[in-house]
Amino acid sequence: MIIKSFSKINLTLKVNSKTKNGLHEIQSLYTWINLFDIIKINKIKRNKDKIIFKGTFSNAVNNRNNTVHNLLKILRKLNLISSYYSIIVTKNIPAFGGLGGGTSNAAFLLKFLLKKKINKTLLNKLQSTIGSDLKLFSAKQGFLKDIHSVINLKIKQLFYFVLVQPKVKCSTKEIFSIVNKFSSREKFDKNLVKSRNKFLEYLSNNRNDLQFIVERKYPIIKKLLMDIEKEKGCRFSRMTGSGSVCYGLFKDQFYAKKALNNLKKKYPKFWFSLAKTV
Numbered sequence: 001m002i003i004k005s006f007s008k009i010n011l012t013l014k015v016n017s018k019t020k021n022g023l024h025e026i027q028s029l030y031t032w033i034n035l036f037d038i039i040k041i042n043k044i045k046r047n048k049d050k051i052i053f054k055g056t057f058s059n060a061v062n063n064r065n066n067t068v069h070n071l072l073k074i075l076r077k078l079n080l081i082s083s084y085y086s087i088i089v090t091k092n093i094p095a096f097g098g099l100g101g102g103t104s105n106a107a108f109l110l111k112f113l114l115k116k117k118i119n120k121t122l123l124n125k126l127q128s129t130i131g132s133d134l135k136l137f138s139a140k141q142g143f144l145k146d147i148h149s150v151i152n153l154k155i156k157q158l159f160y161f162v163l164v165q166p167k168v169k170c171s172t173k174e175i176f177s178i179v180n181k182f183s184s185r186e187k188f189d190k191n192l193v194k195s196r197n198k199f200l201e202y203l204s205n206n207r208n209d210l211q212f213i214v215e216r217k218y219p220i221i222k223k224l225l226m227d228i229e230k231e232k233g234c235r236f237s238r239m240t241g242s243g244s245v246c247y248g249l250f251k252d253q254f255y256a257k258k259a260l261n262n263l264k265k266k267y268p269k270f271w272f273s274l275a276k277t278v
Contacts, residue, residue, distance in 0.1 A: 179209070214242065
């Protein structure tokens with residue numbers, strides 16, 4: 001069986017508070033994009049899983065402590081699965097980028113293994129071990145209302161992106177540990193999504209609360225975002241998650257391709273990808 005494990009982009013990200021258990025309450029508008037890891041899975045007649053990571057970003061994966069291994073371990077502990085599997089994950093999603101690659105792998109495997117048996121209680125149990133982004137893979141475009149709730153945006157907008165990752169590895173734990181200011185909680189108006197122009201205006205006027213922290217630590221992020229936004233057809237540029245992948249949202253595919261070529265000439269050693277919403 002072949003599974004596509006899609007990545008996500010945070011279109012907005014607000015850090016609202018810090019909970020007693022040390023987690024941060026965030027709100028985020030997000031979307032899946034067509035950049036994905038490929039997971040090949042088969043049942044095997046053994047009493048041990050065989051998990052292999054390969055591909056461009058496989059070197060960043062800890063072979064003994066990763067989301068795939070941890071997911072299978074938890075599901076067996078909960079008696080939700082009993083079989084063992086051969087799993088090969090081809091890593092196309094950059095690590096330490098804010099695209100949710102590791103969490104995505106677990107999320108899409110979970111959907112495959114349990115089909116329709118996934119509920120909110122189970123997701124909450126898994127989230128602390130697998131990653132706080134787990135719920136973002138329950139809907140292709142959504143609004144993370146709080147750490148436990150996602151509002152599915154039933155009207156999907158098509159957006160084109162240029163993704164760039166500089167030679168910077170951002171630690172999510174470290175970036176969140178620096179947060180000392182919080183944004184007010186908001187009630188998202190789903191009607192905004194009905195109009196592409198109004199939705200884009202709303203997104204343009206918003207932000208990623210973590211971006212300023214990362215820009216101070218890594219000035220190249222600020223410079224890169226400024227250069228992306230200067231490209232013709234760019235509606236806005238932003239960092240996704242806790243970084244370090246930066247992106248520009250473009251008017252259409254034509255302008256995105258032109259910007260991609262221009263930016264590659266400026267930053268030949270950086271990682272690039274053209275992407276669109278799923």
